[in-house]
Amino acid sequence: MQLPPPLETIPPEIASVEDYEALARERLPASVWAYLNGGSADELAMRANREALLRIKVLPRLLRPMQGAHTRLTLLGTELAHPVIIAPTAFHRMFHPEGELATALGAAATESPMVVSTSATHTLEDIAATSRTPLWFQLYIQPDREFTIALAQRAEAAGYKALVLTADAPLNGLRNREQRAGFSLPPGIEAVNMKGVRAFPPADRVFGSDLLDRAPVWEDIAWLRSHTSLPIILKGVLHPEDAELAIQAGASGIIVSNHGGRTLDIVPAALHALPAIVKKVAGRVPVLMDGGIRRGSDAFIAIAMGADAVLCGRPVVHGLAAAGAVGVAHVLKLLRTELEMTMALAGCRTLAEIRNASLTFAP
Numbered sequence: 001m002q003l004p005p006p007l008e009t010i011p012p013e014i015a016s017v018e019d020y021e022a023l024a025r026e027r028l029p030a031s032v033w034a035y036l037n038g039g040s041a042d043e044l045a046m047r048a049n050r051e052a053l054l055r056i057k058v059l060p061r062l063l064r065p066m067q068g069a070h071t072r073l074t075l076l077g078t079e080l081a082h083p084v085i086i087a088p089t090a091f092h093r094m095f096h097p098e099g100e101l102a103t104a105l106g107a108a109a110t111e112s113p114m115v116v117s118t119s120a121t122h123t124l125e126d127i128a129a130t131s132r133t134p135l136w137f138q139l140y141i142q143p144d145r146e147f148t149i150a151l152a153q154r155a156e157a158a159g160y161k162a163l164v165l166t167a168d169a170p171l172n173g174l175r176n177r178e179q180r181a182g183f184s185l186p187p188g189i190e191a192v193n194m195k196g197v198r199a200f201p202p203a204d205r206v207f208g209s210d211l212l213d214r215a216p217v218w219e220d221i222a223w224l225r226s227h228t229s230l231p232i233i234l235k236g237v238l239h240p241e242d243a244e245l246a247i248q249a250g251a252s253g254i255i256v257s258n259h260g261g262r263t264l265d266i267v268p269a270a271l272h273a274l275p276a277i278v279k280k281v282a283g284r285v286p287v288l289m290d291g292g293i294r295r296g297s298d299a300f301i302a303i304a305m306g307a308d309a310v311l312c313g314r315p316v317v318h319g320l321a322a323a324g325a326v327g328v329a330h331v332l333k334l335l336r337t338e339l340e341m342t343m344a345l346a347g348c349r350t351l352a353e354i355r356n357a358s359l360t361f362a363p
């Protein structure tokens with residue numbers, strides 16, 4: 001697959017993460033862009049993620065001491081320099097020739113943990129060998145359960161620190177934008193870690209298809225736990241009762257997410273679902289959130305509403321498409337710096353102090 005050369009240096013007028021969007025778009029075929037930036041159906045859930053964040057305002061506190069300010073946190077026993085994590089996104093070689101290896105280098109430059117997708121385009125072992133930051137492996141439980149276990153065990157052997165079990169996509173959402181743009185995977189782009197999986201041919205129906213009949217259920221979490229010692233983080237939780245079931249099933253963490261608005265389109269913004277889940281979980285396991293994080297101040301708001309950390313999806317891929325590892329590093333650096341500036345201007349010395357920040361709603 002031929003892409004125009006990535007930028008070698010970052011133009012000085014690139015001031016914010018969203019400036020990367022235009023640079024990425026120029027470098028990608030229209031159908032690939034539709035896959036990357038689209039949501040499902042009418043893209044209501046995707047837009048809701050942004051709108052929810054834009055409506056929250058922070059009442060800053062004045063004249064507070066800031067000596068020793070930092071963004072460190074400990075998550076599942078690992079100390080992290082900051083709370084911005086790379087969300088799992090599929091097929092990085094479709095956006096840049098070096099694919100996930102470039103993303104992992106960018107992550108290392110900014111001490112950002114990375115969640116590697118089941119549908120990565122480099123082997124999970126090669127990504128681990130390149131990485132210098134904590135890696136988590138995102139797992140889709142496959143209809144072929146034996147294959148799923150083998151994949152999870154490969155991730156454990158390669159040094160991944162957790163499994164992120166994505167539960168909100170037993171089927172792909174209705175990807176109307178992709179359909180209209182005629183998206184299909186370009187030649188040479190494949191989910192290499194899935195080689196050898198027992199294939200179930202695509203069905204022309206939803207109900208009664210093998211995919212749905214073999215879709216994962218709650219019992220699969222206990223089954224997965226019996227085959228791995230890695231902590232399992234459940235991704236895609238929006239209902240507080242599902243957060244409770246996840247904890248009962250032995251999950252070590254929860255990601256509140258609507259999959260960036262790419263699965264069911266009639267769900268709330270992840271941010272709106274967050275407070276009830278935080279209340280239900282009551283500190284028993286970490287609660288993370290993704291969807292619409294485009295500024296360090298968005299991370300601040302999510303943390304003020306109870307998230308322990310956030311994940312960022314599309315902007316990282318925009319950075320990758322525009323400028324490879326350098327672009328990824330720059331996107332993450334912008335988010336980190338903006339988070340620190342927001343904390344400084346709001347009078348919060350630590351992430352714990354953000355929790356007590358006073359929030360209000362935009363009129």
Ligand SMILES: Cc1cc2nc3c(=O)[nH]c(=O)nc-3n(C[C@H](O)[C@H](O)[C@H](O)COP(=O)(O)O)c2cc1C
Binds near residue numbers: 119
């Ligand atoms: C191009 C793309 C590919 C994605 N692939 C995966 C995936 O393989 N596994 C997964 O759990 N989530 C996947 N997601 C969802 C992200 O992990 C994340 O939930 C979402 O992108 C967060 O929203 P944001 O893009 O607004 O930051 C993907 C998202 C995008 C945009």
Ligand SMILES: CC(C)CC(=O)C(=O)O
Binds near residue numbers: 090119169172259262
């Ligand atoms: C391979 C896909 C199922 C990846 C995904 O989760 C997405 O595109 O949102």
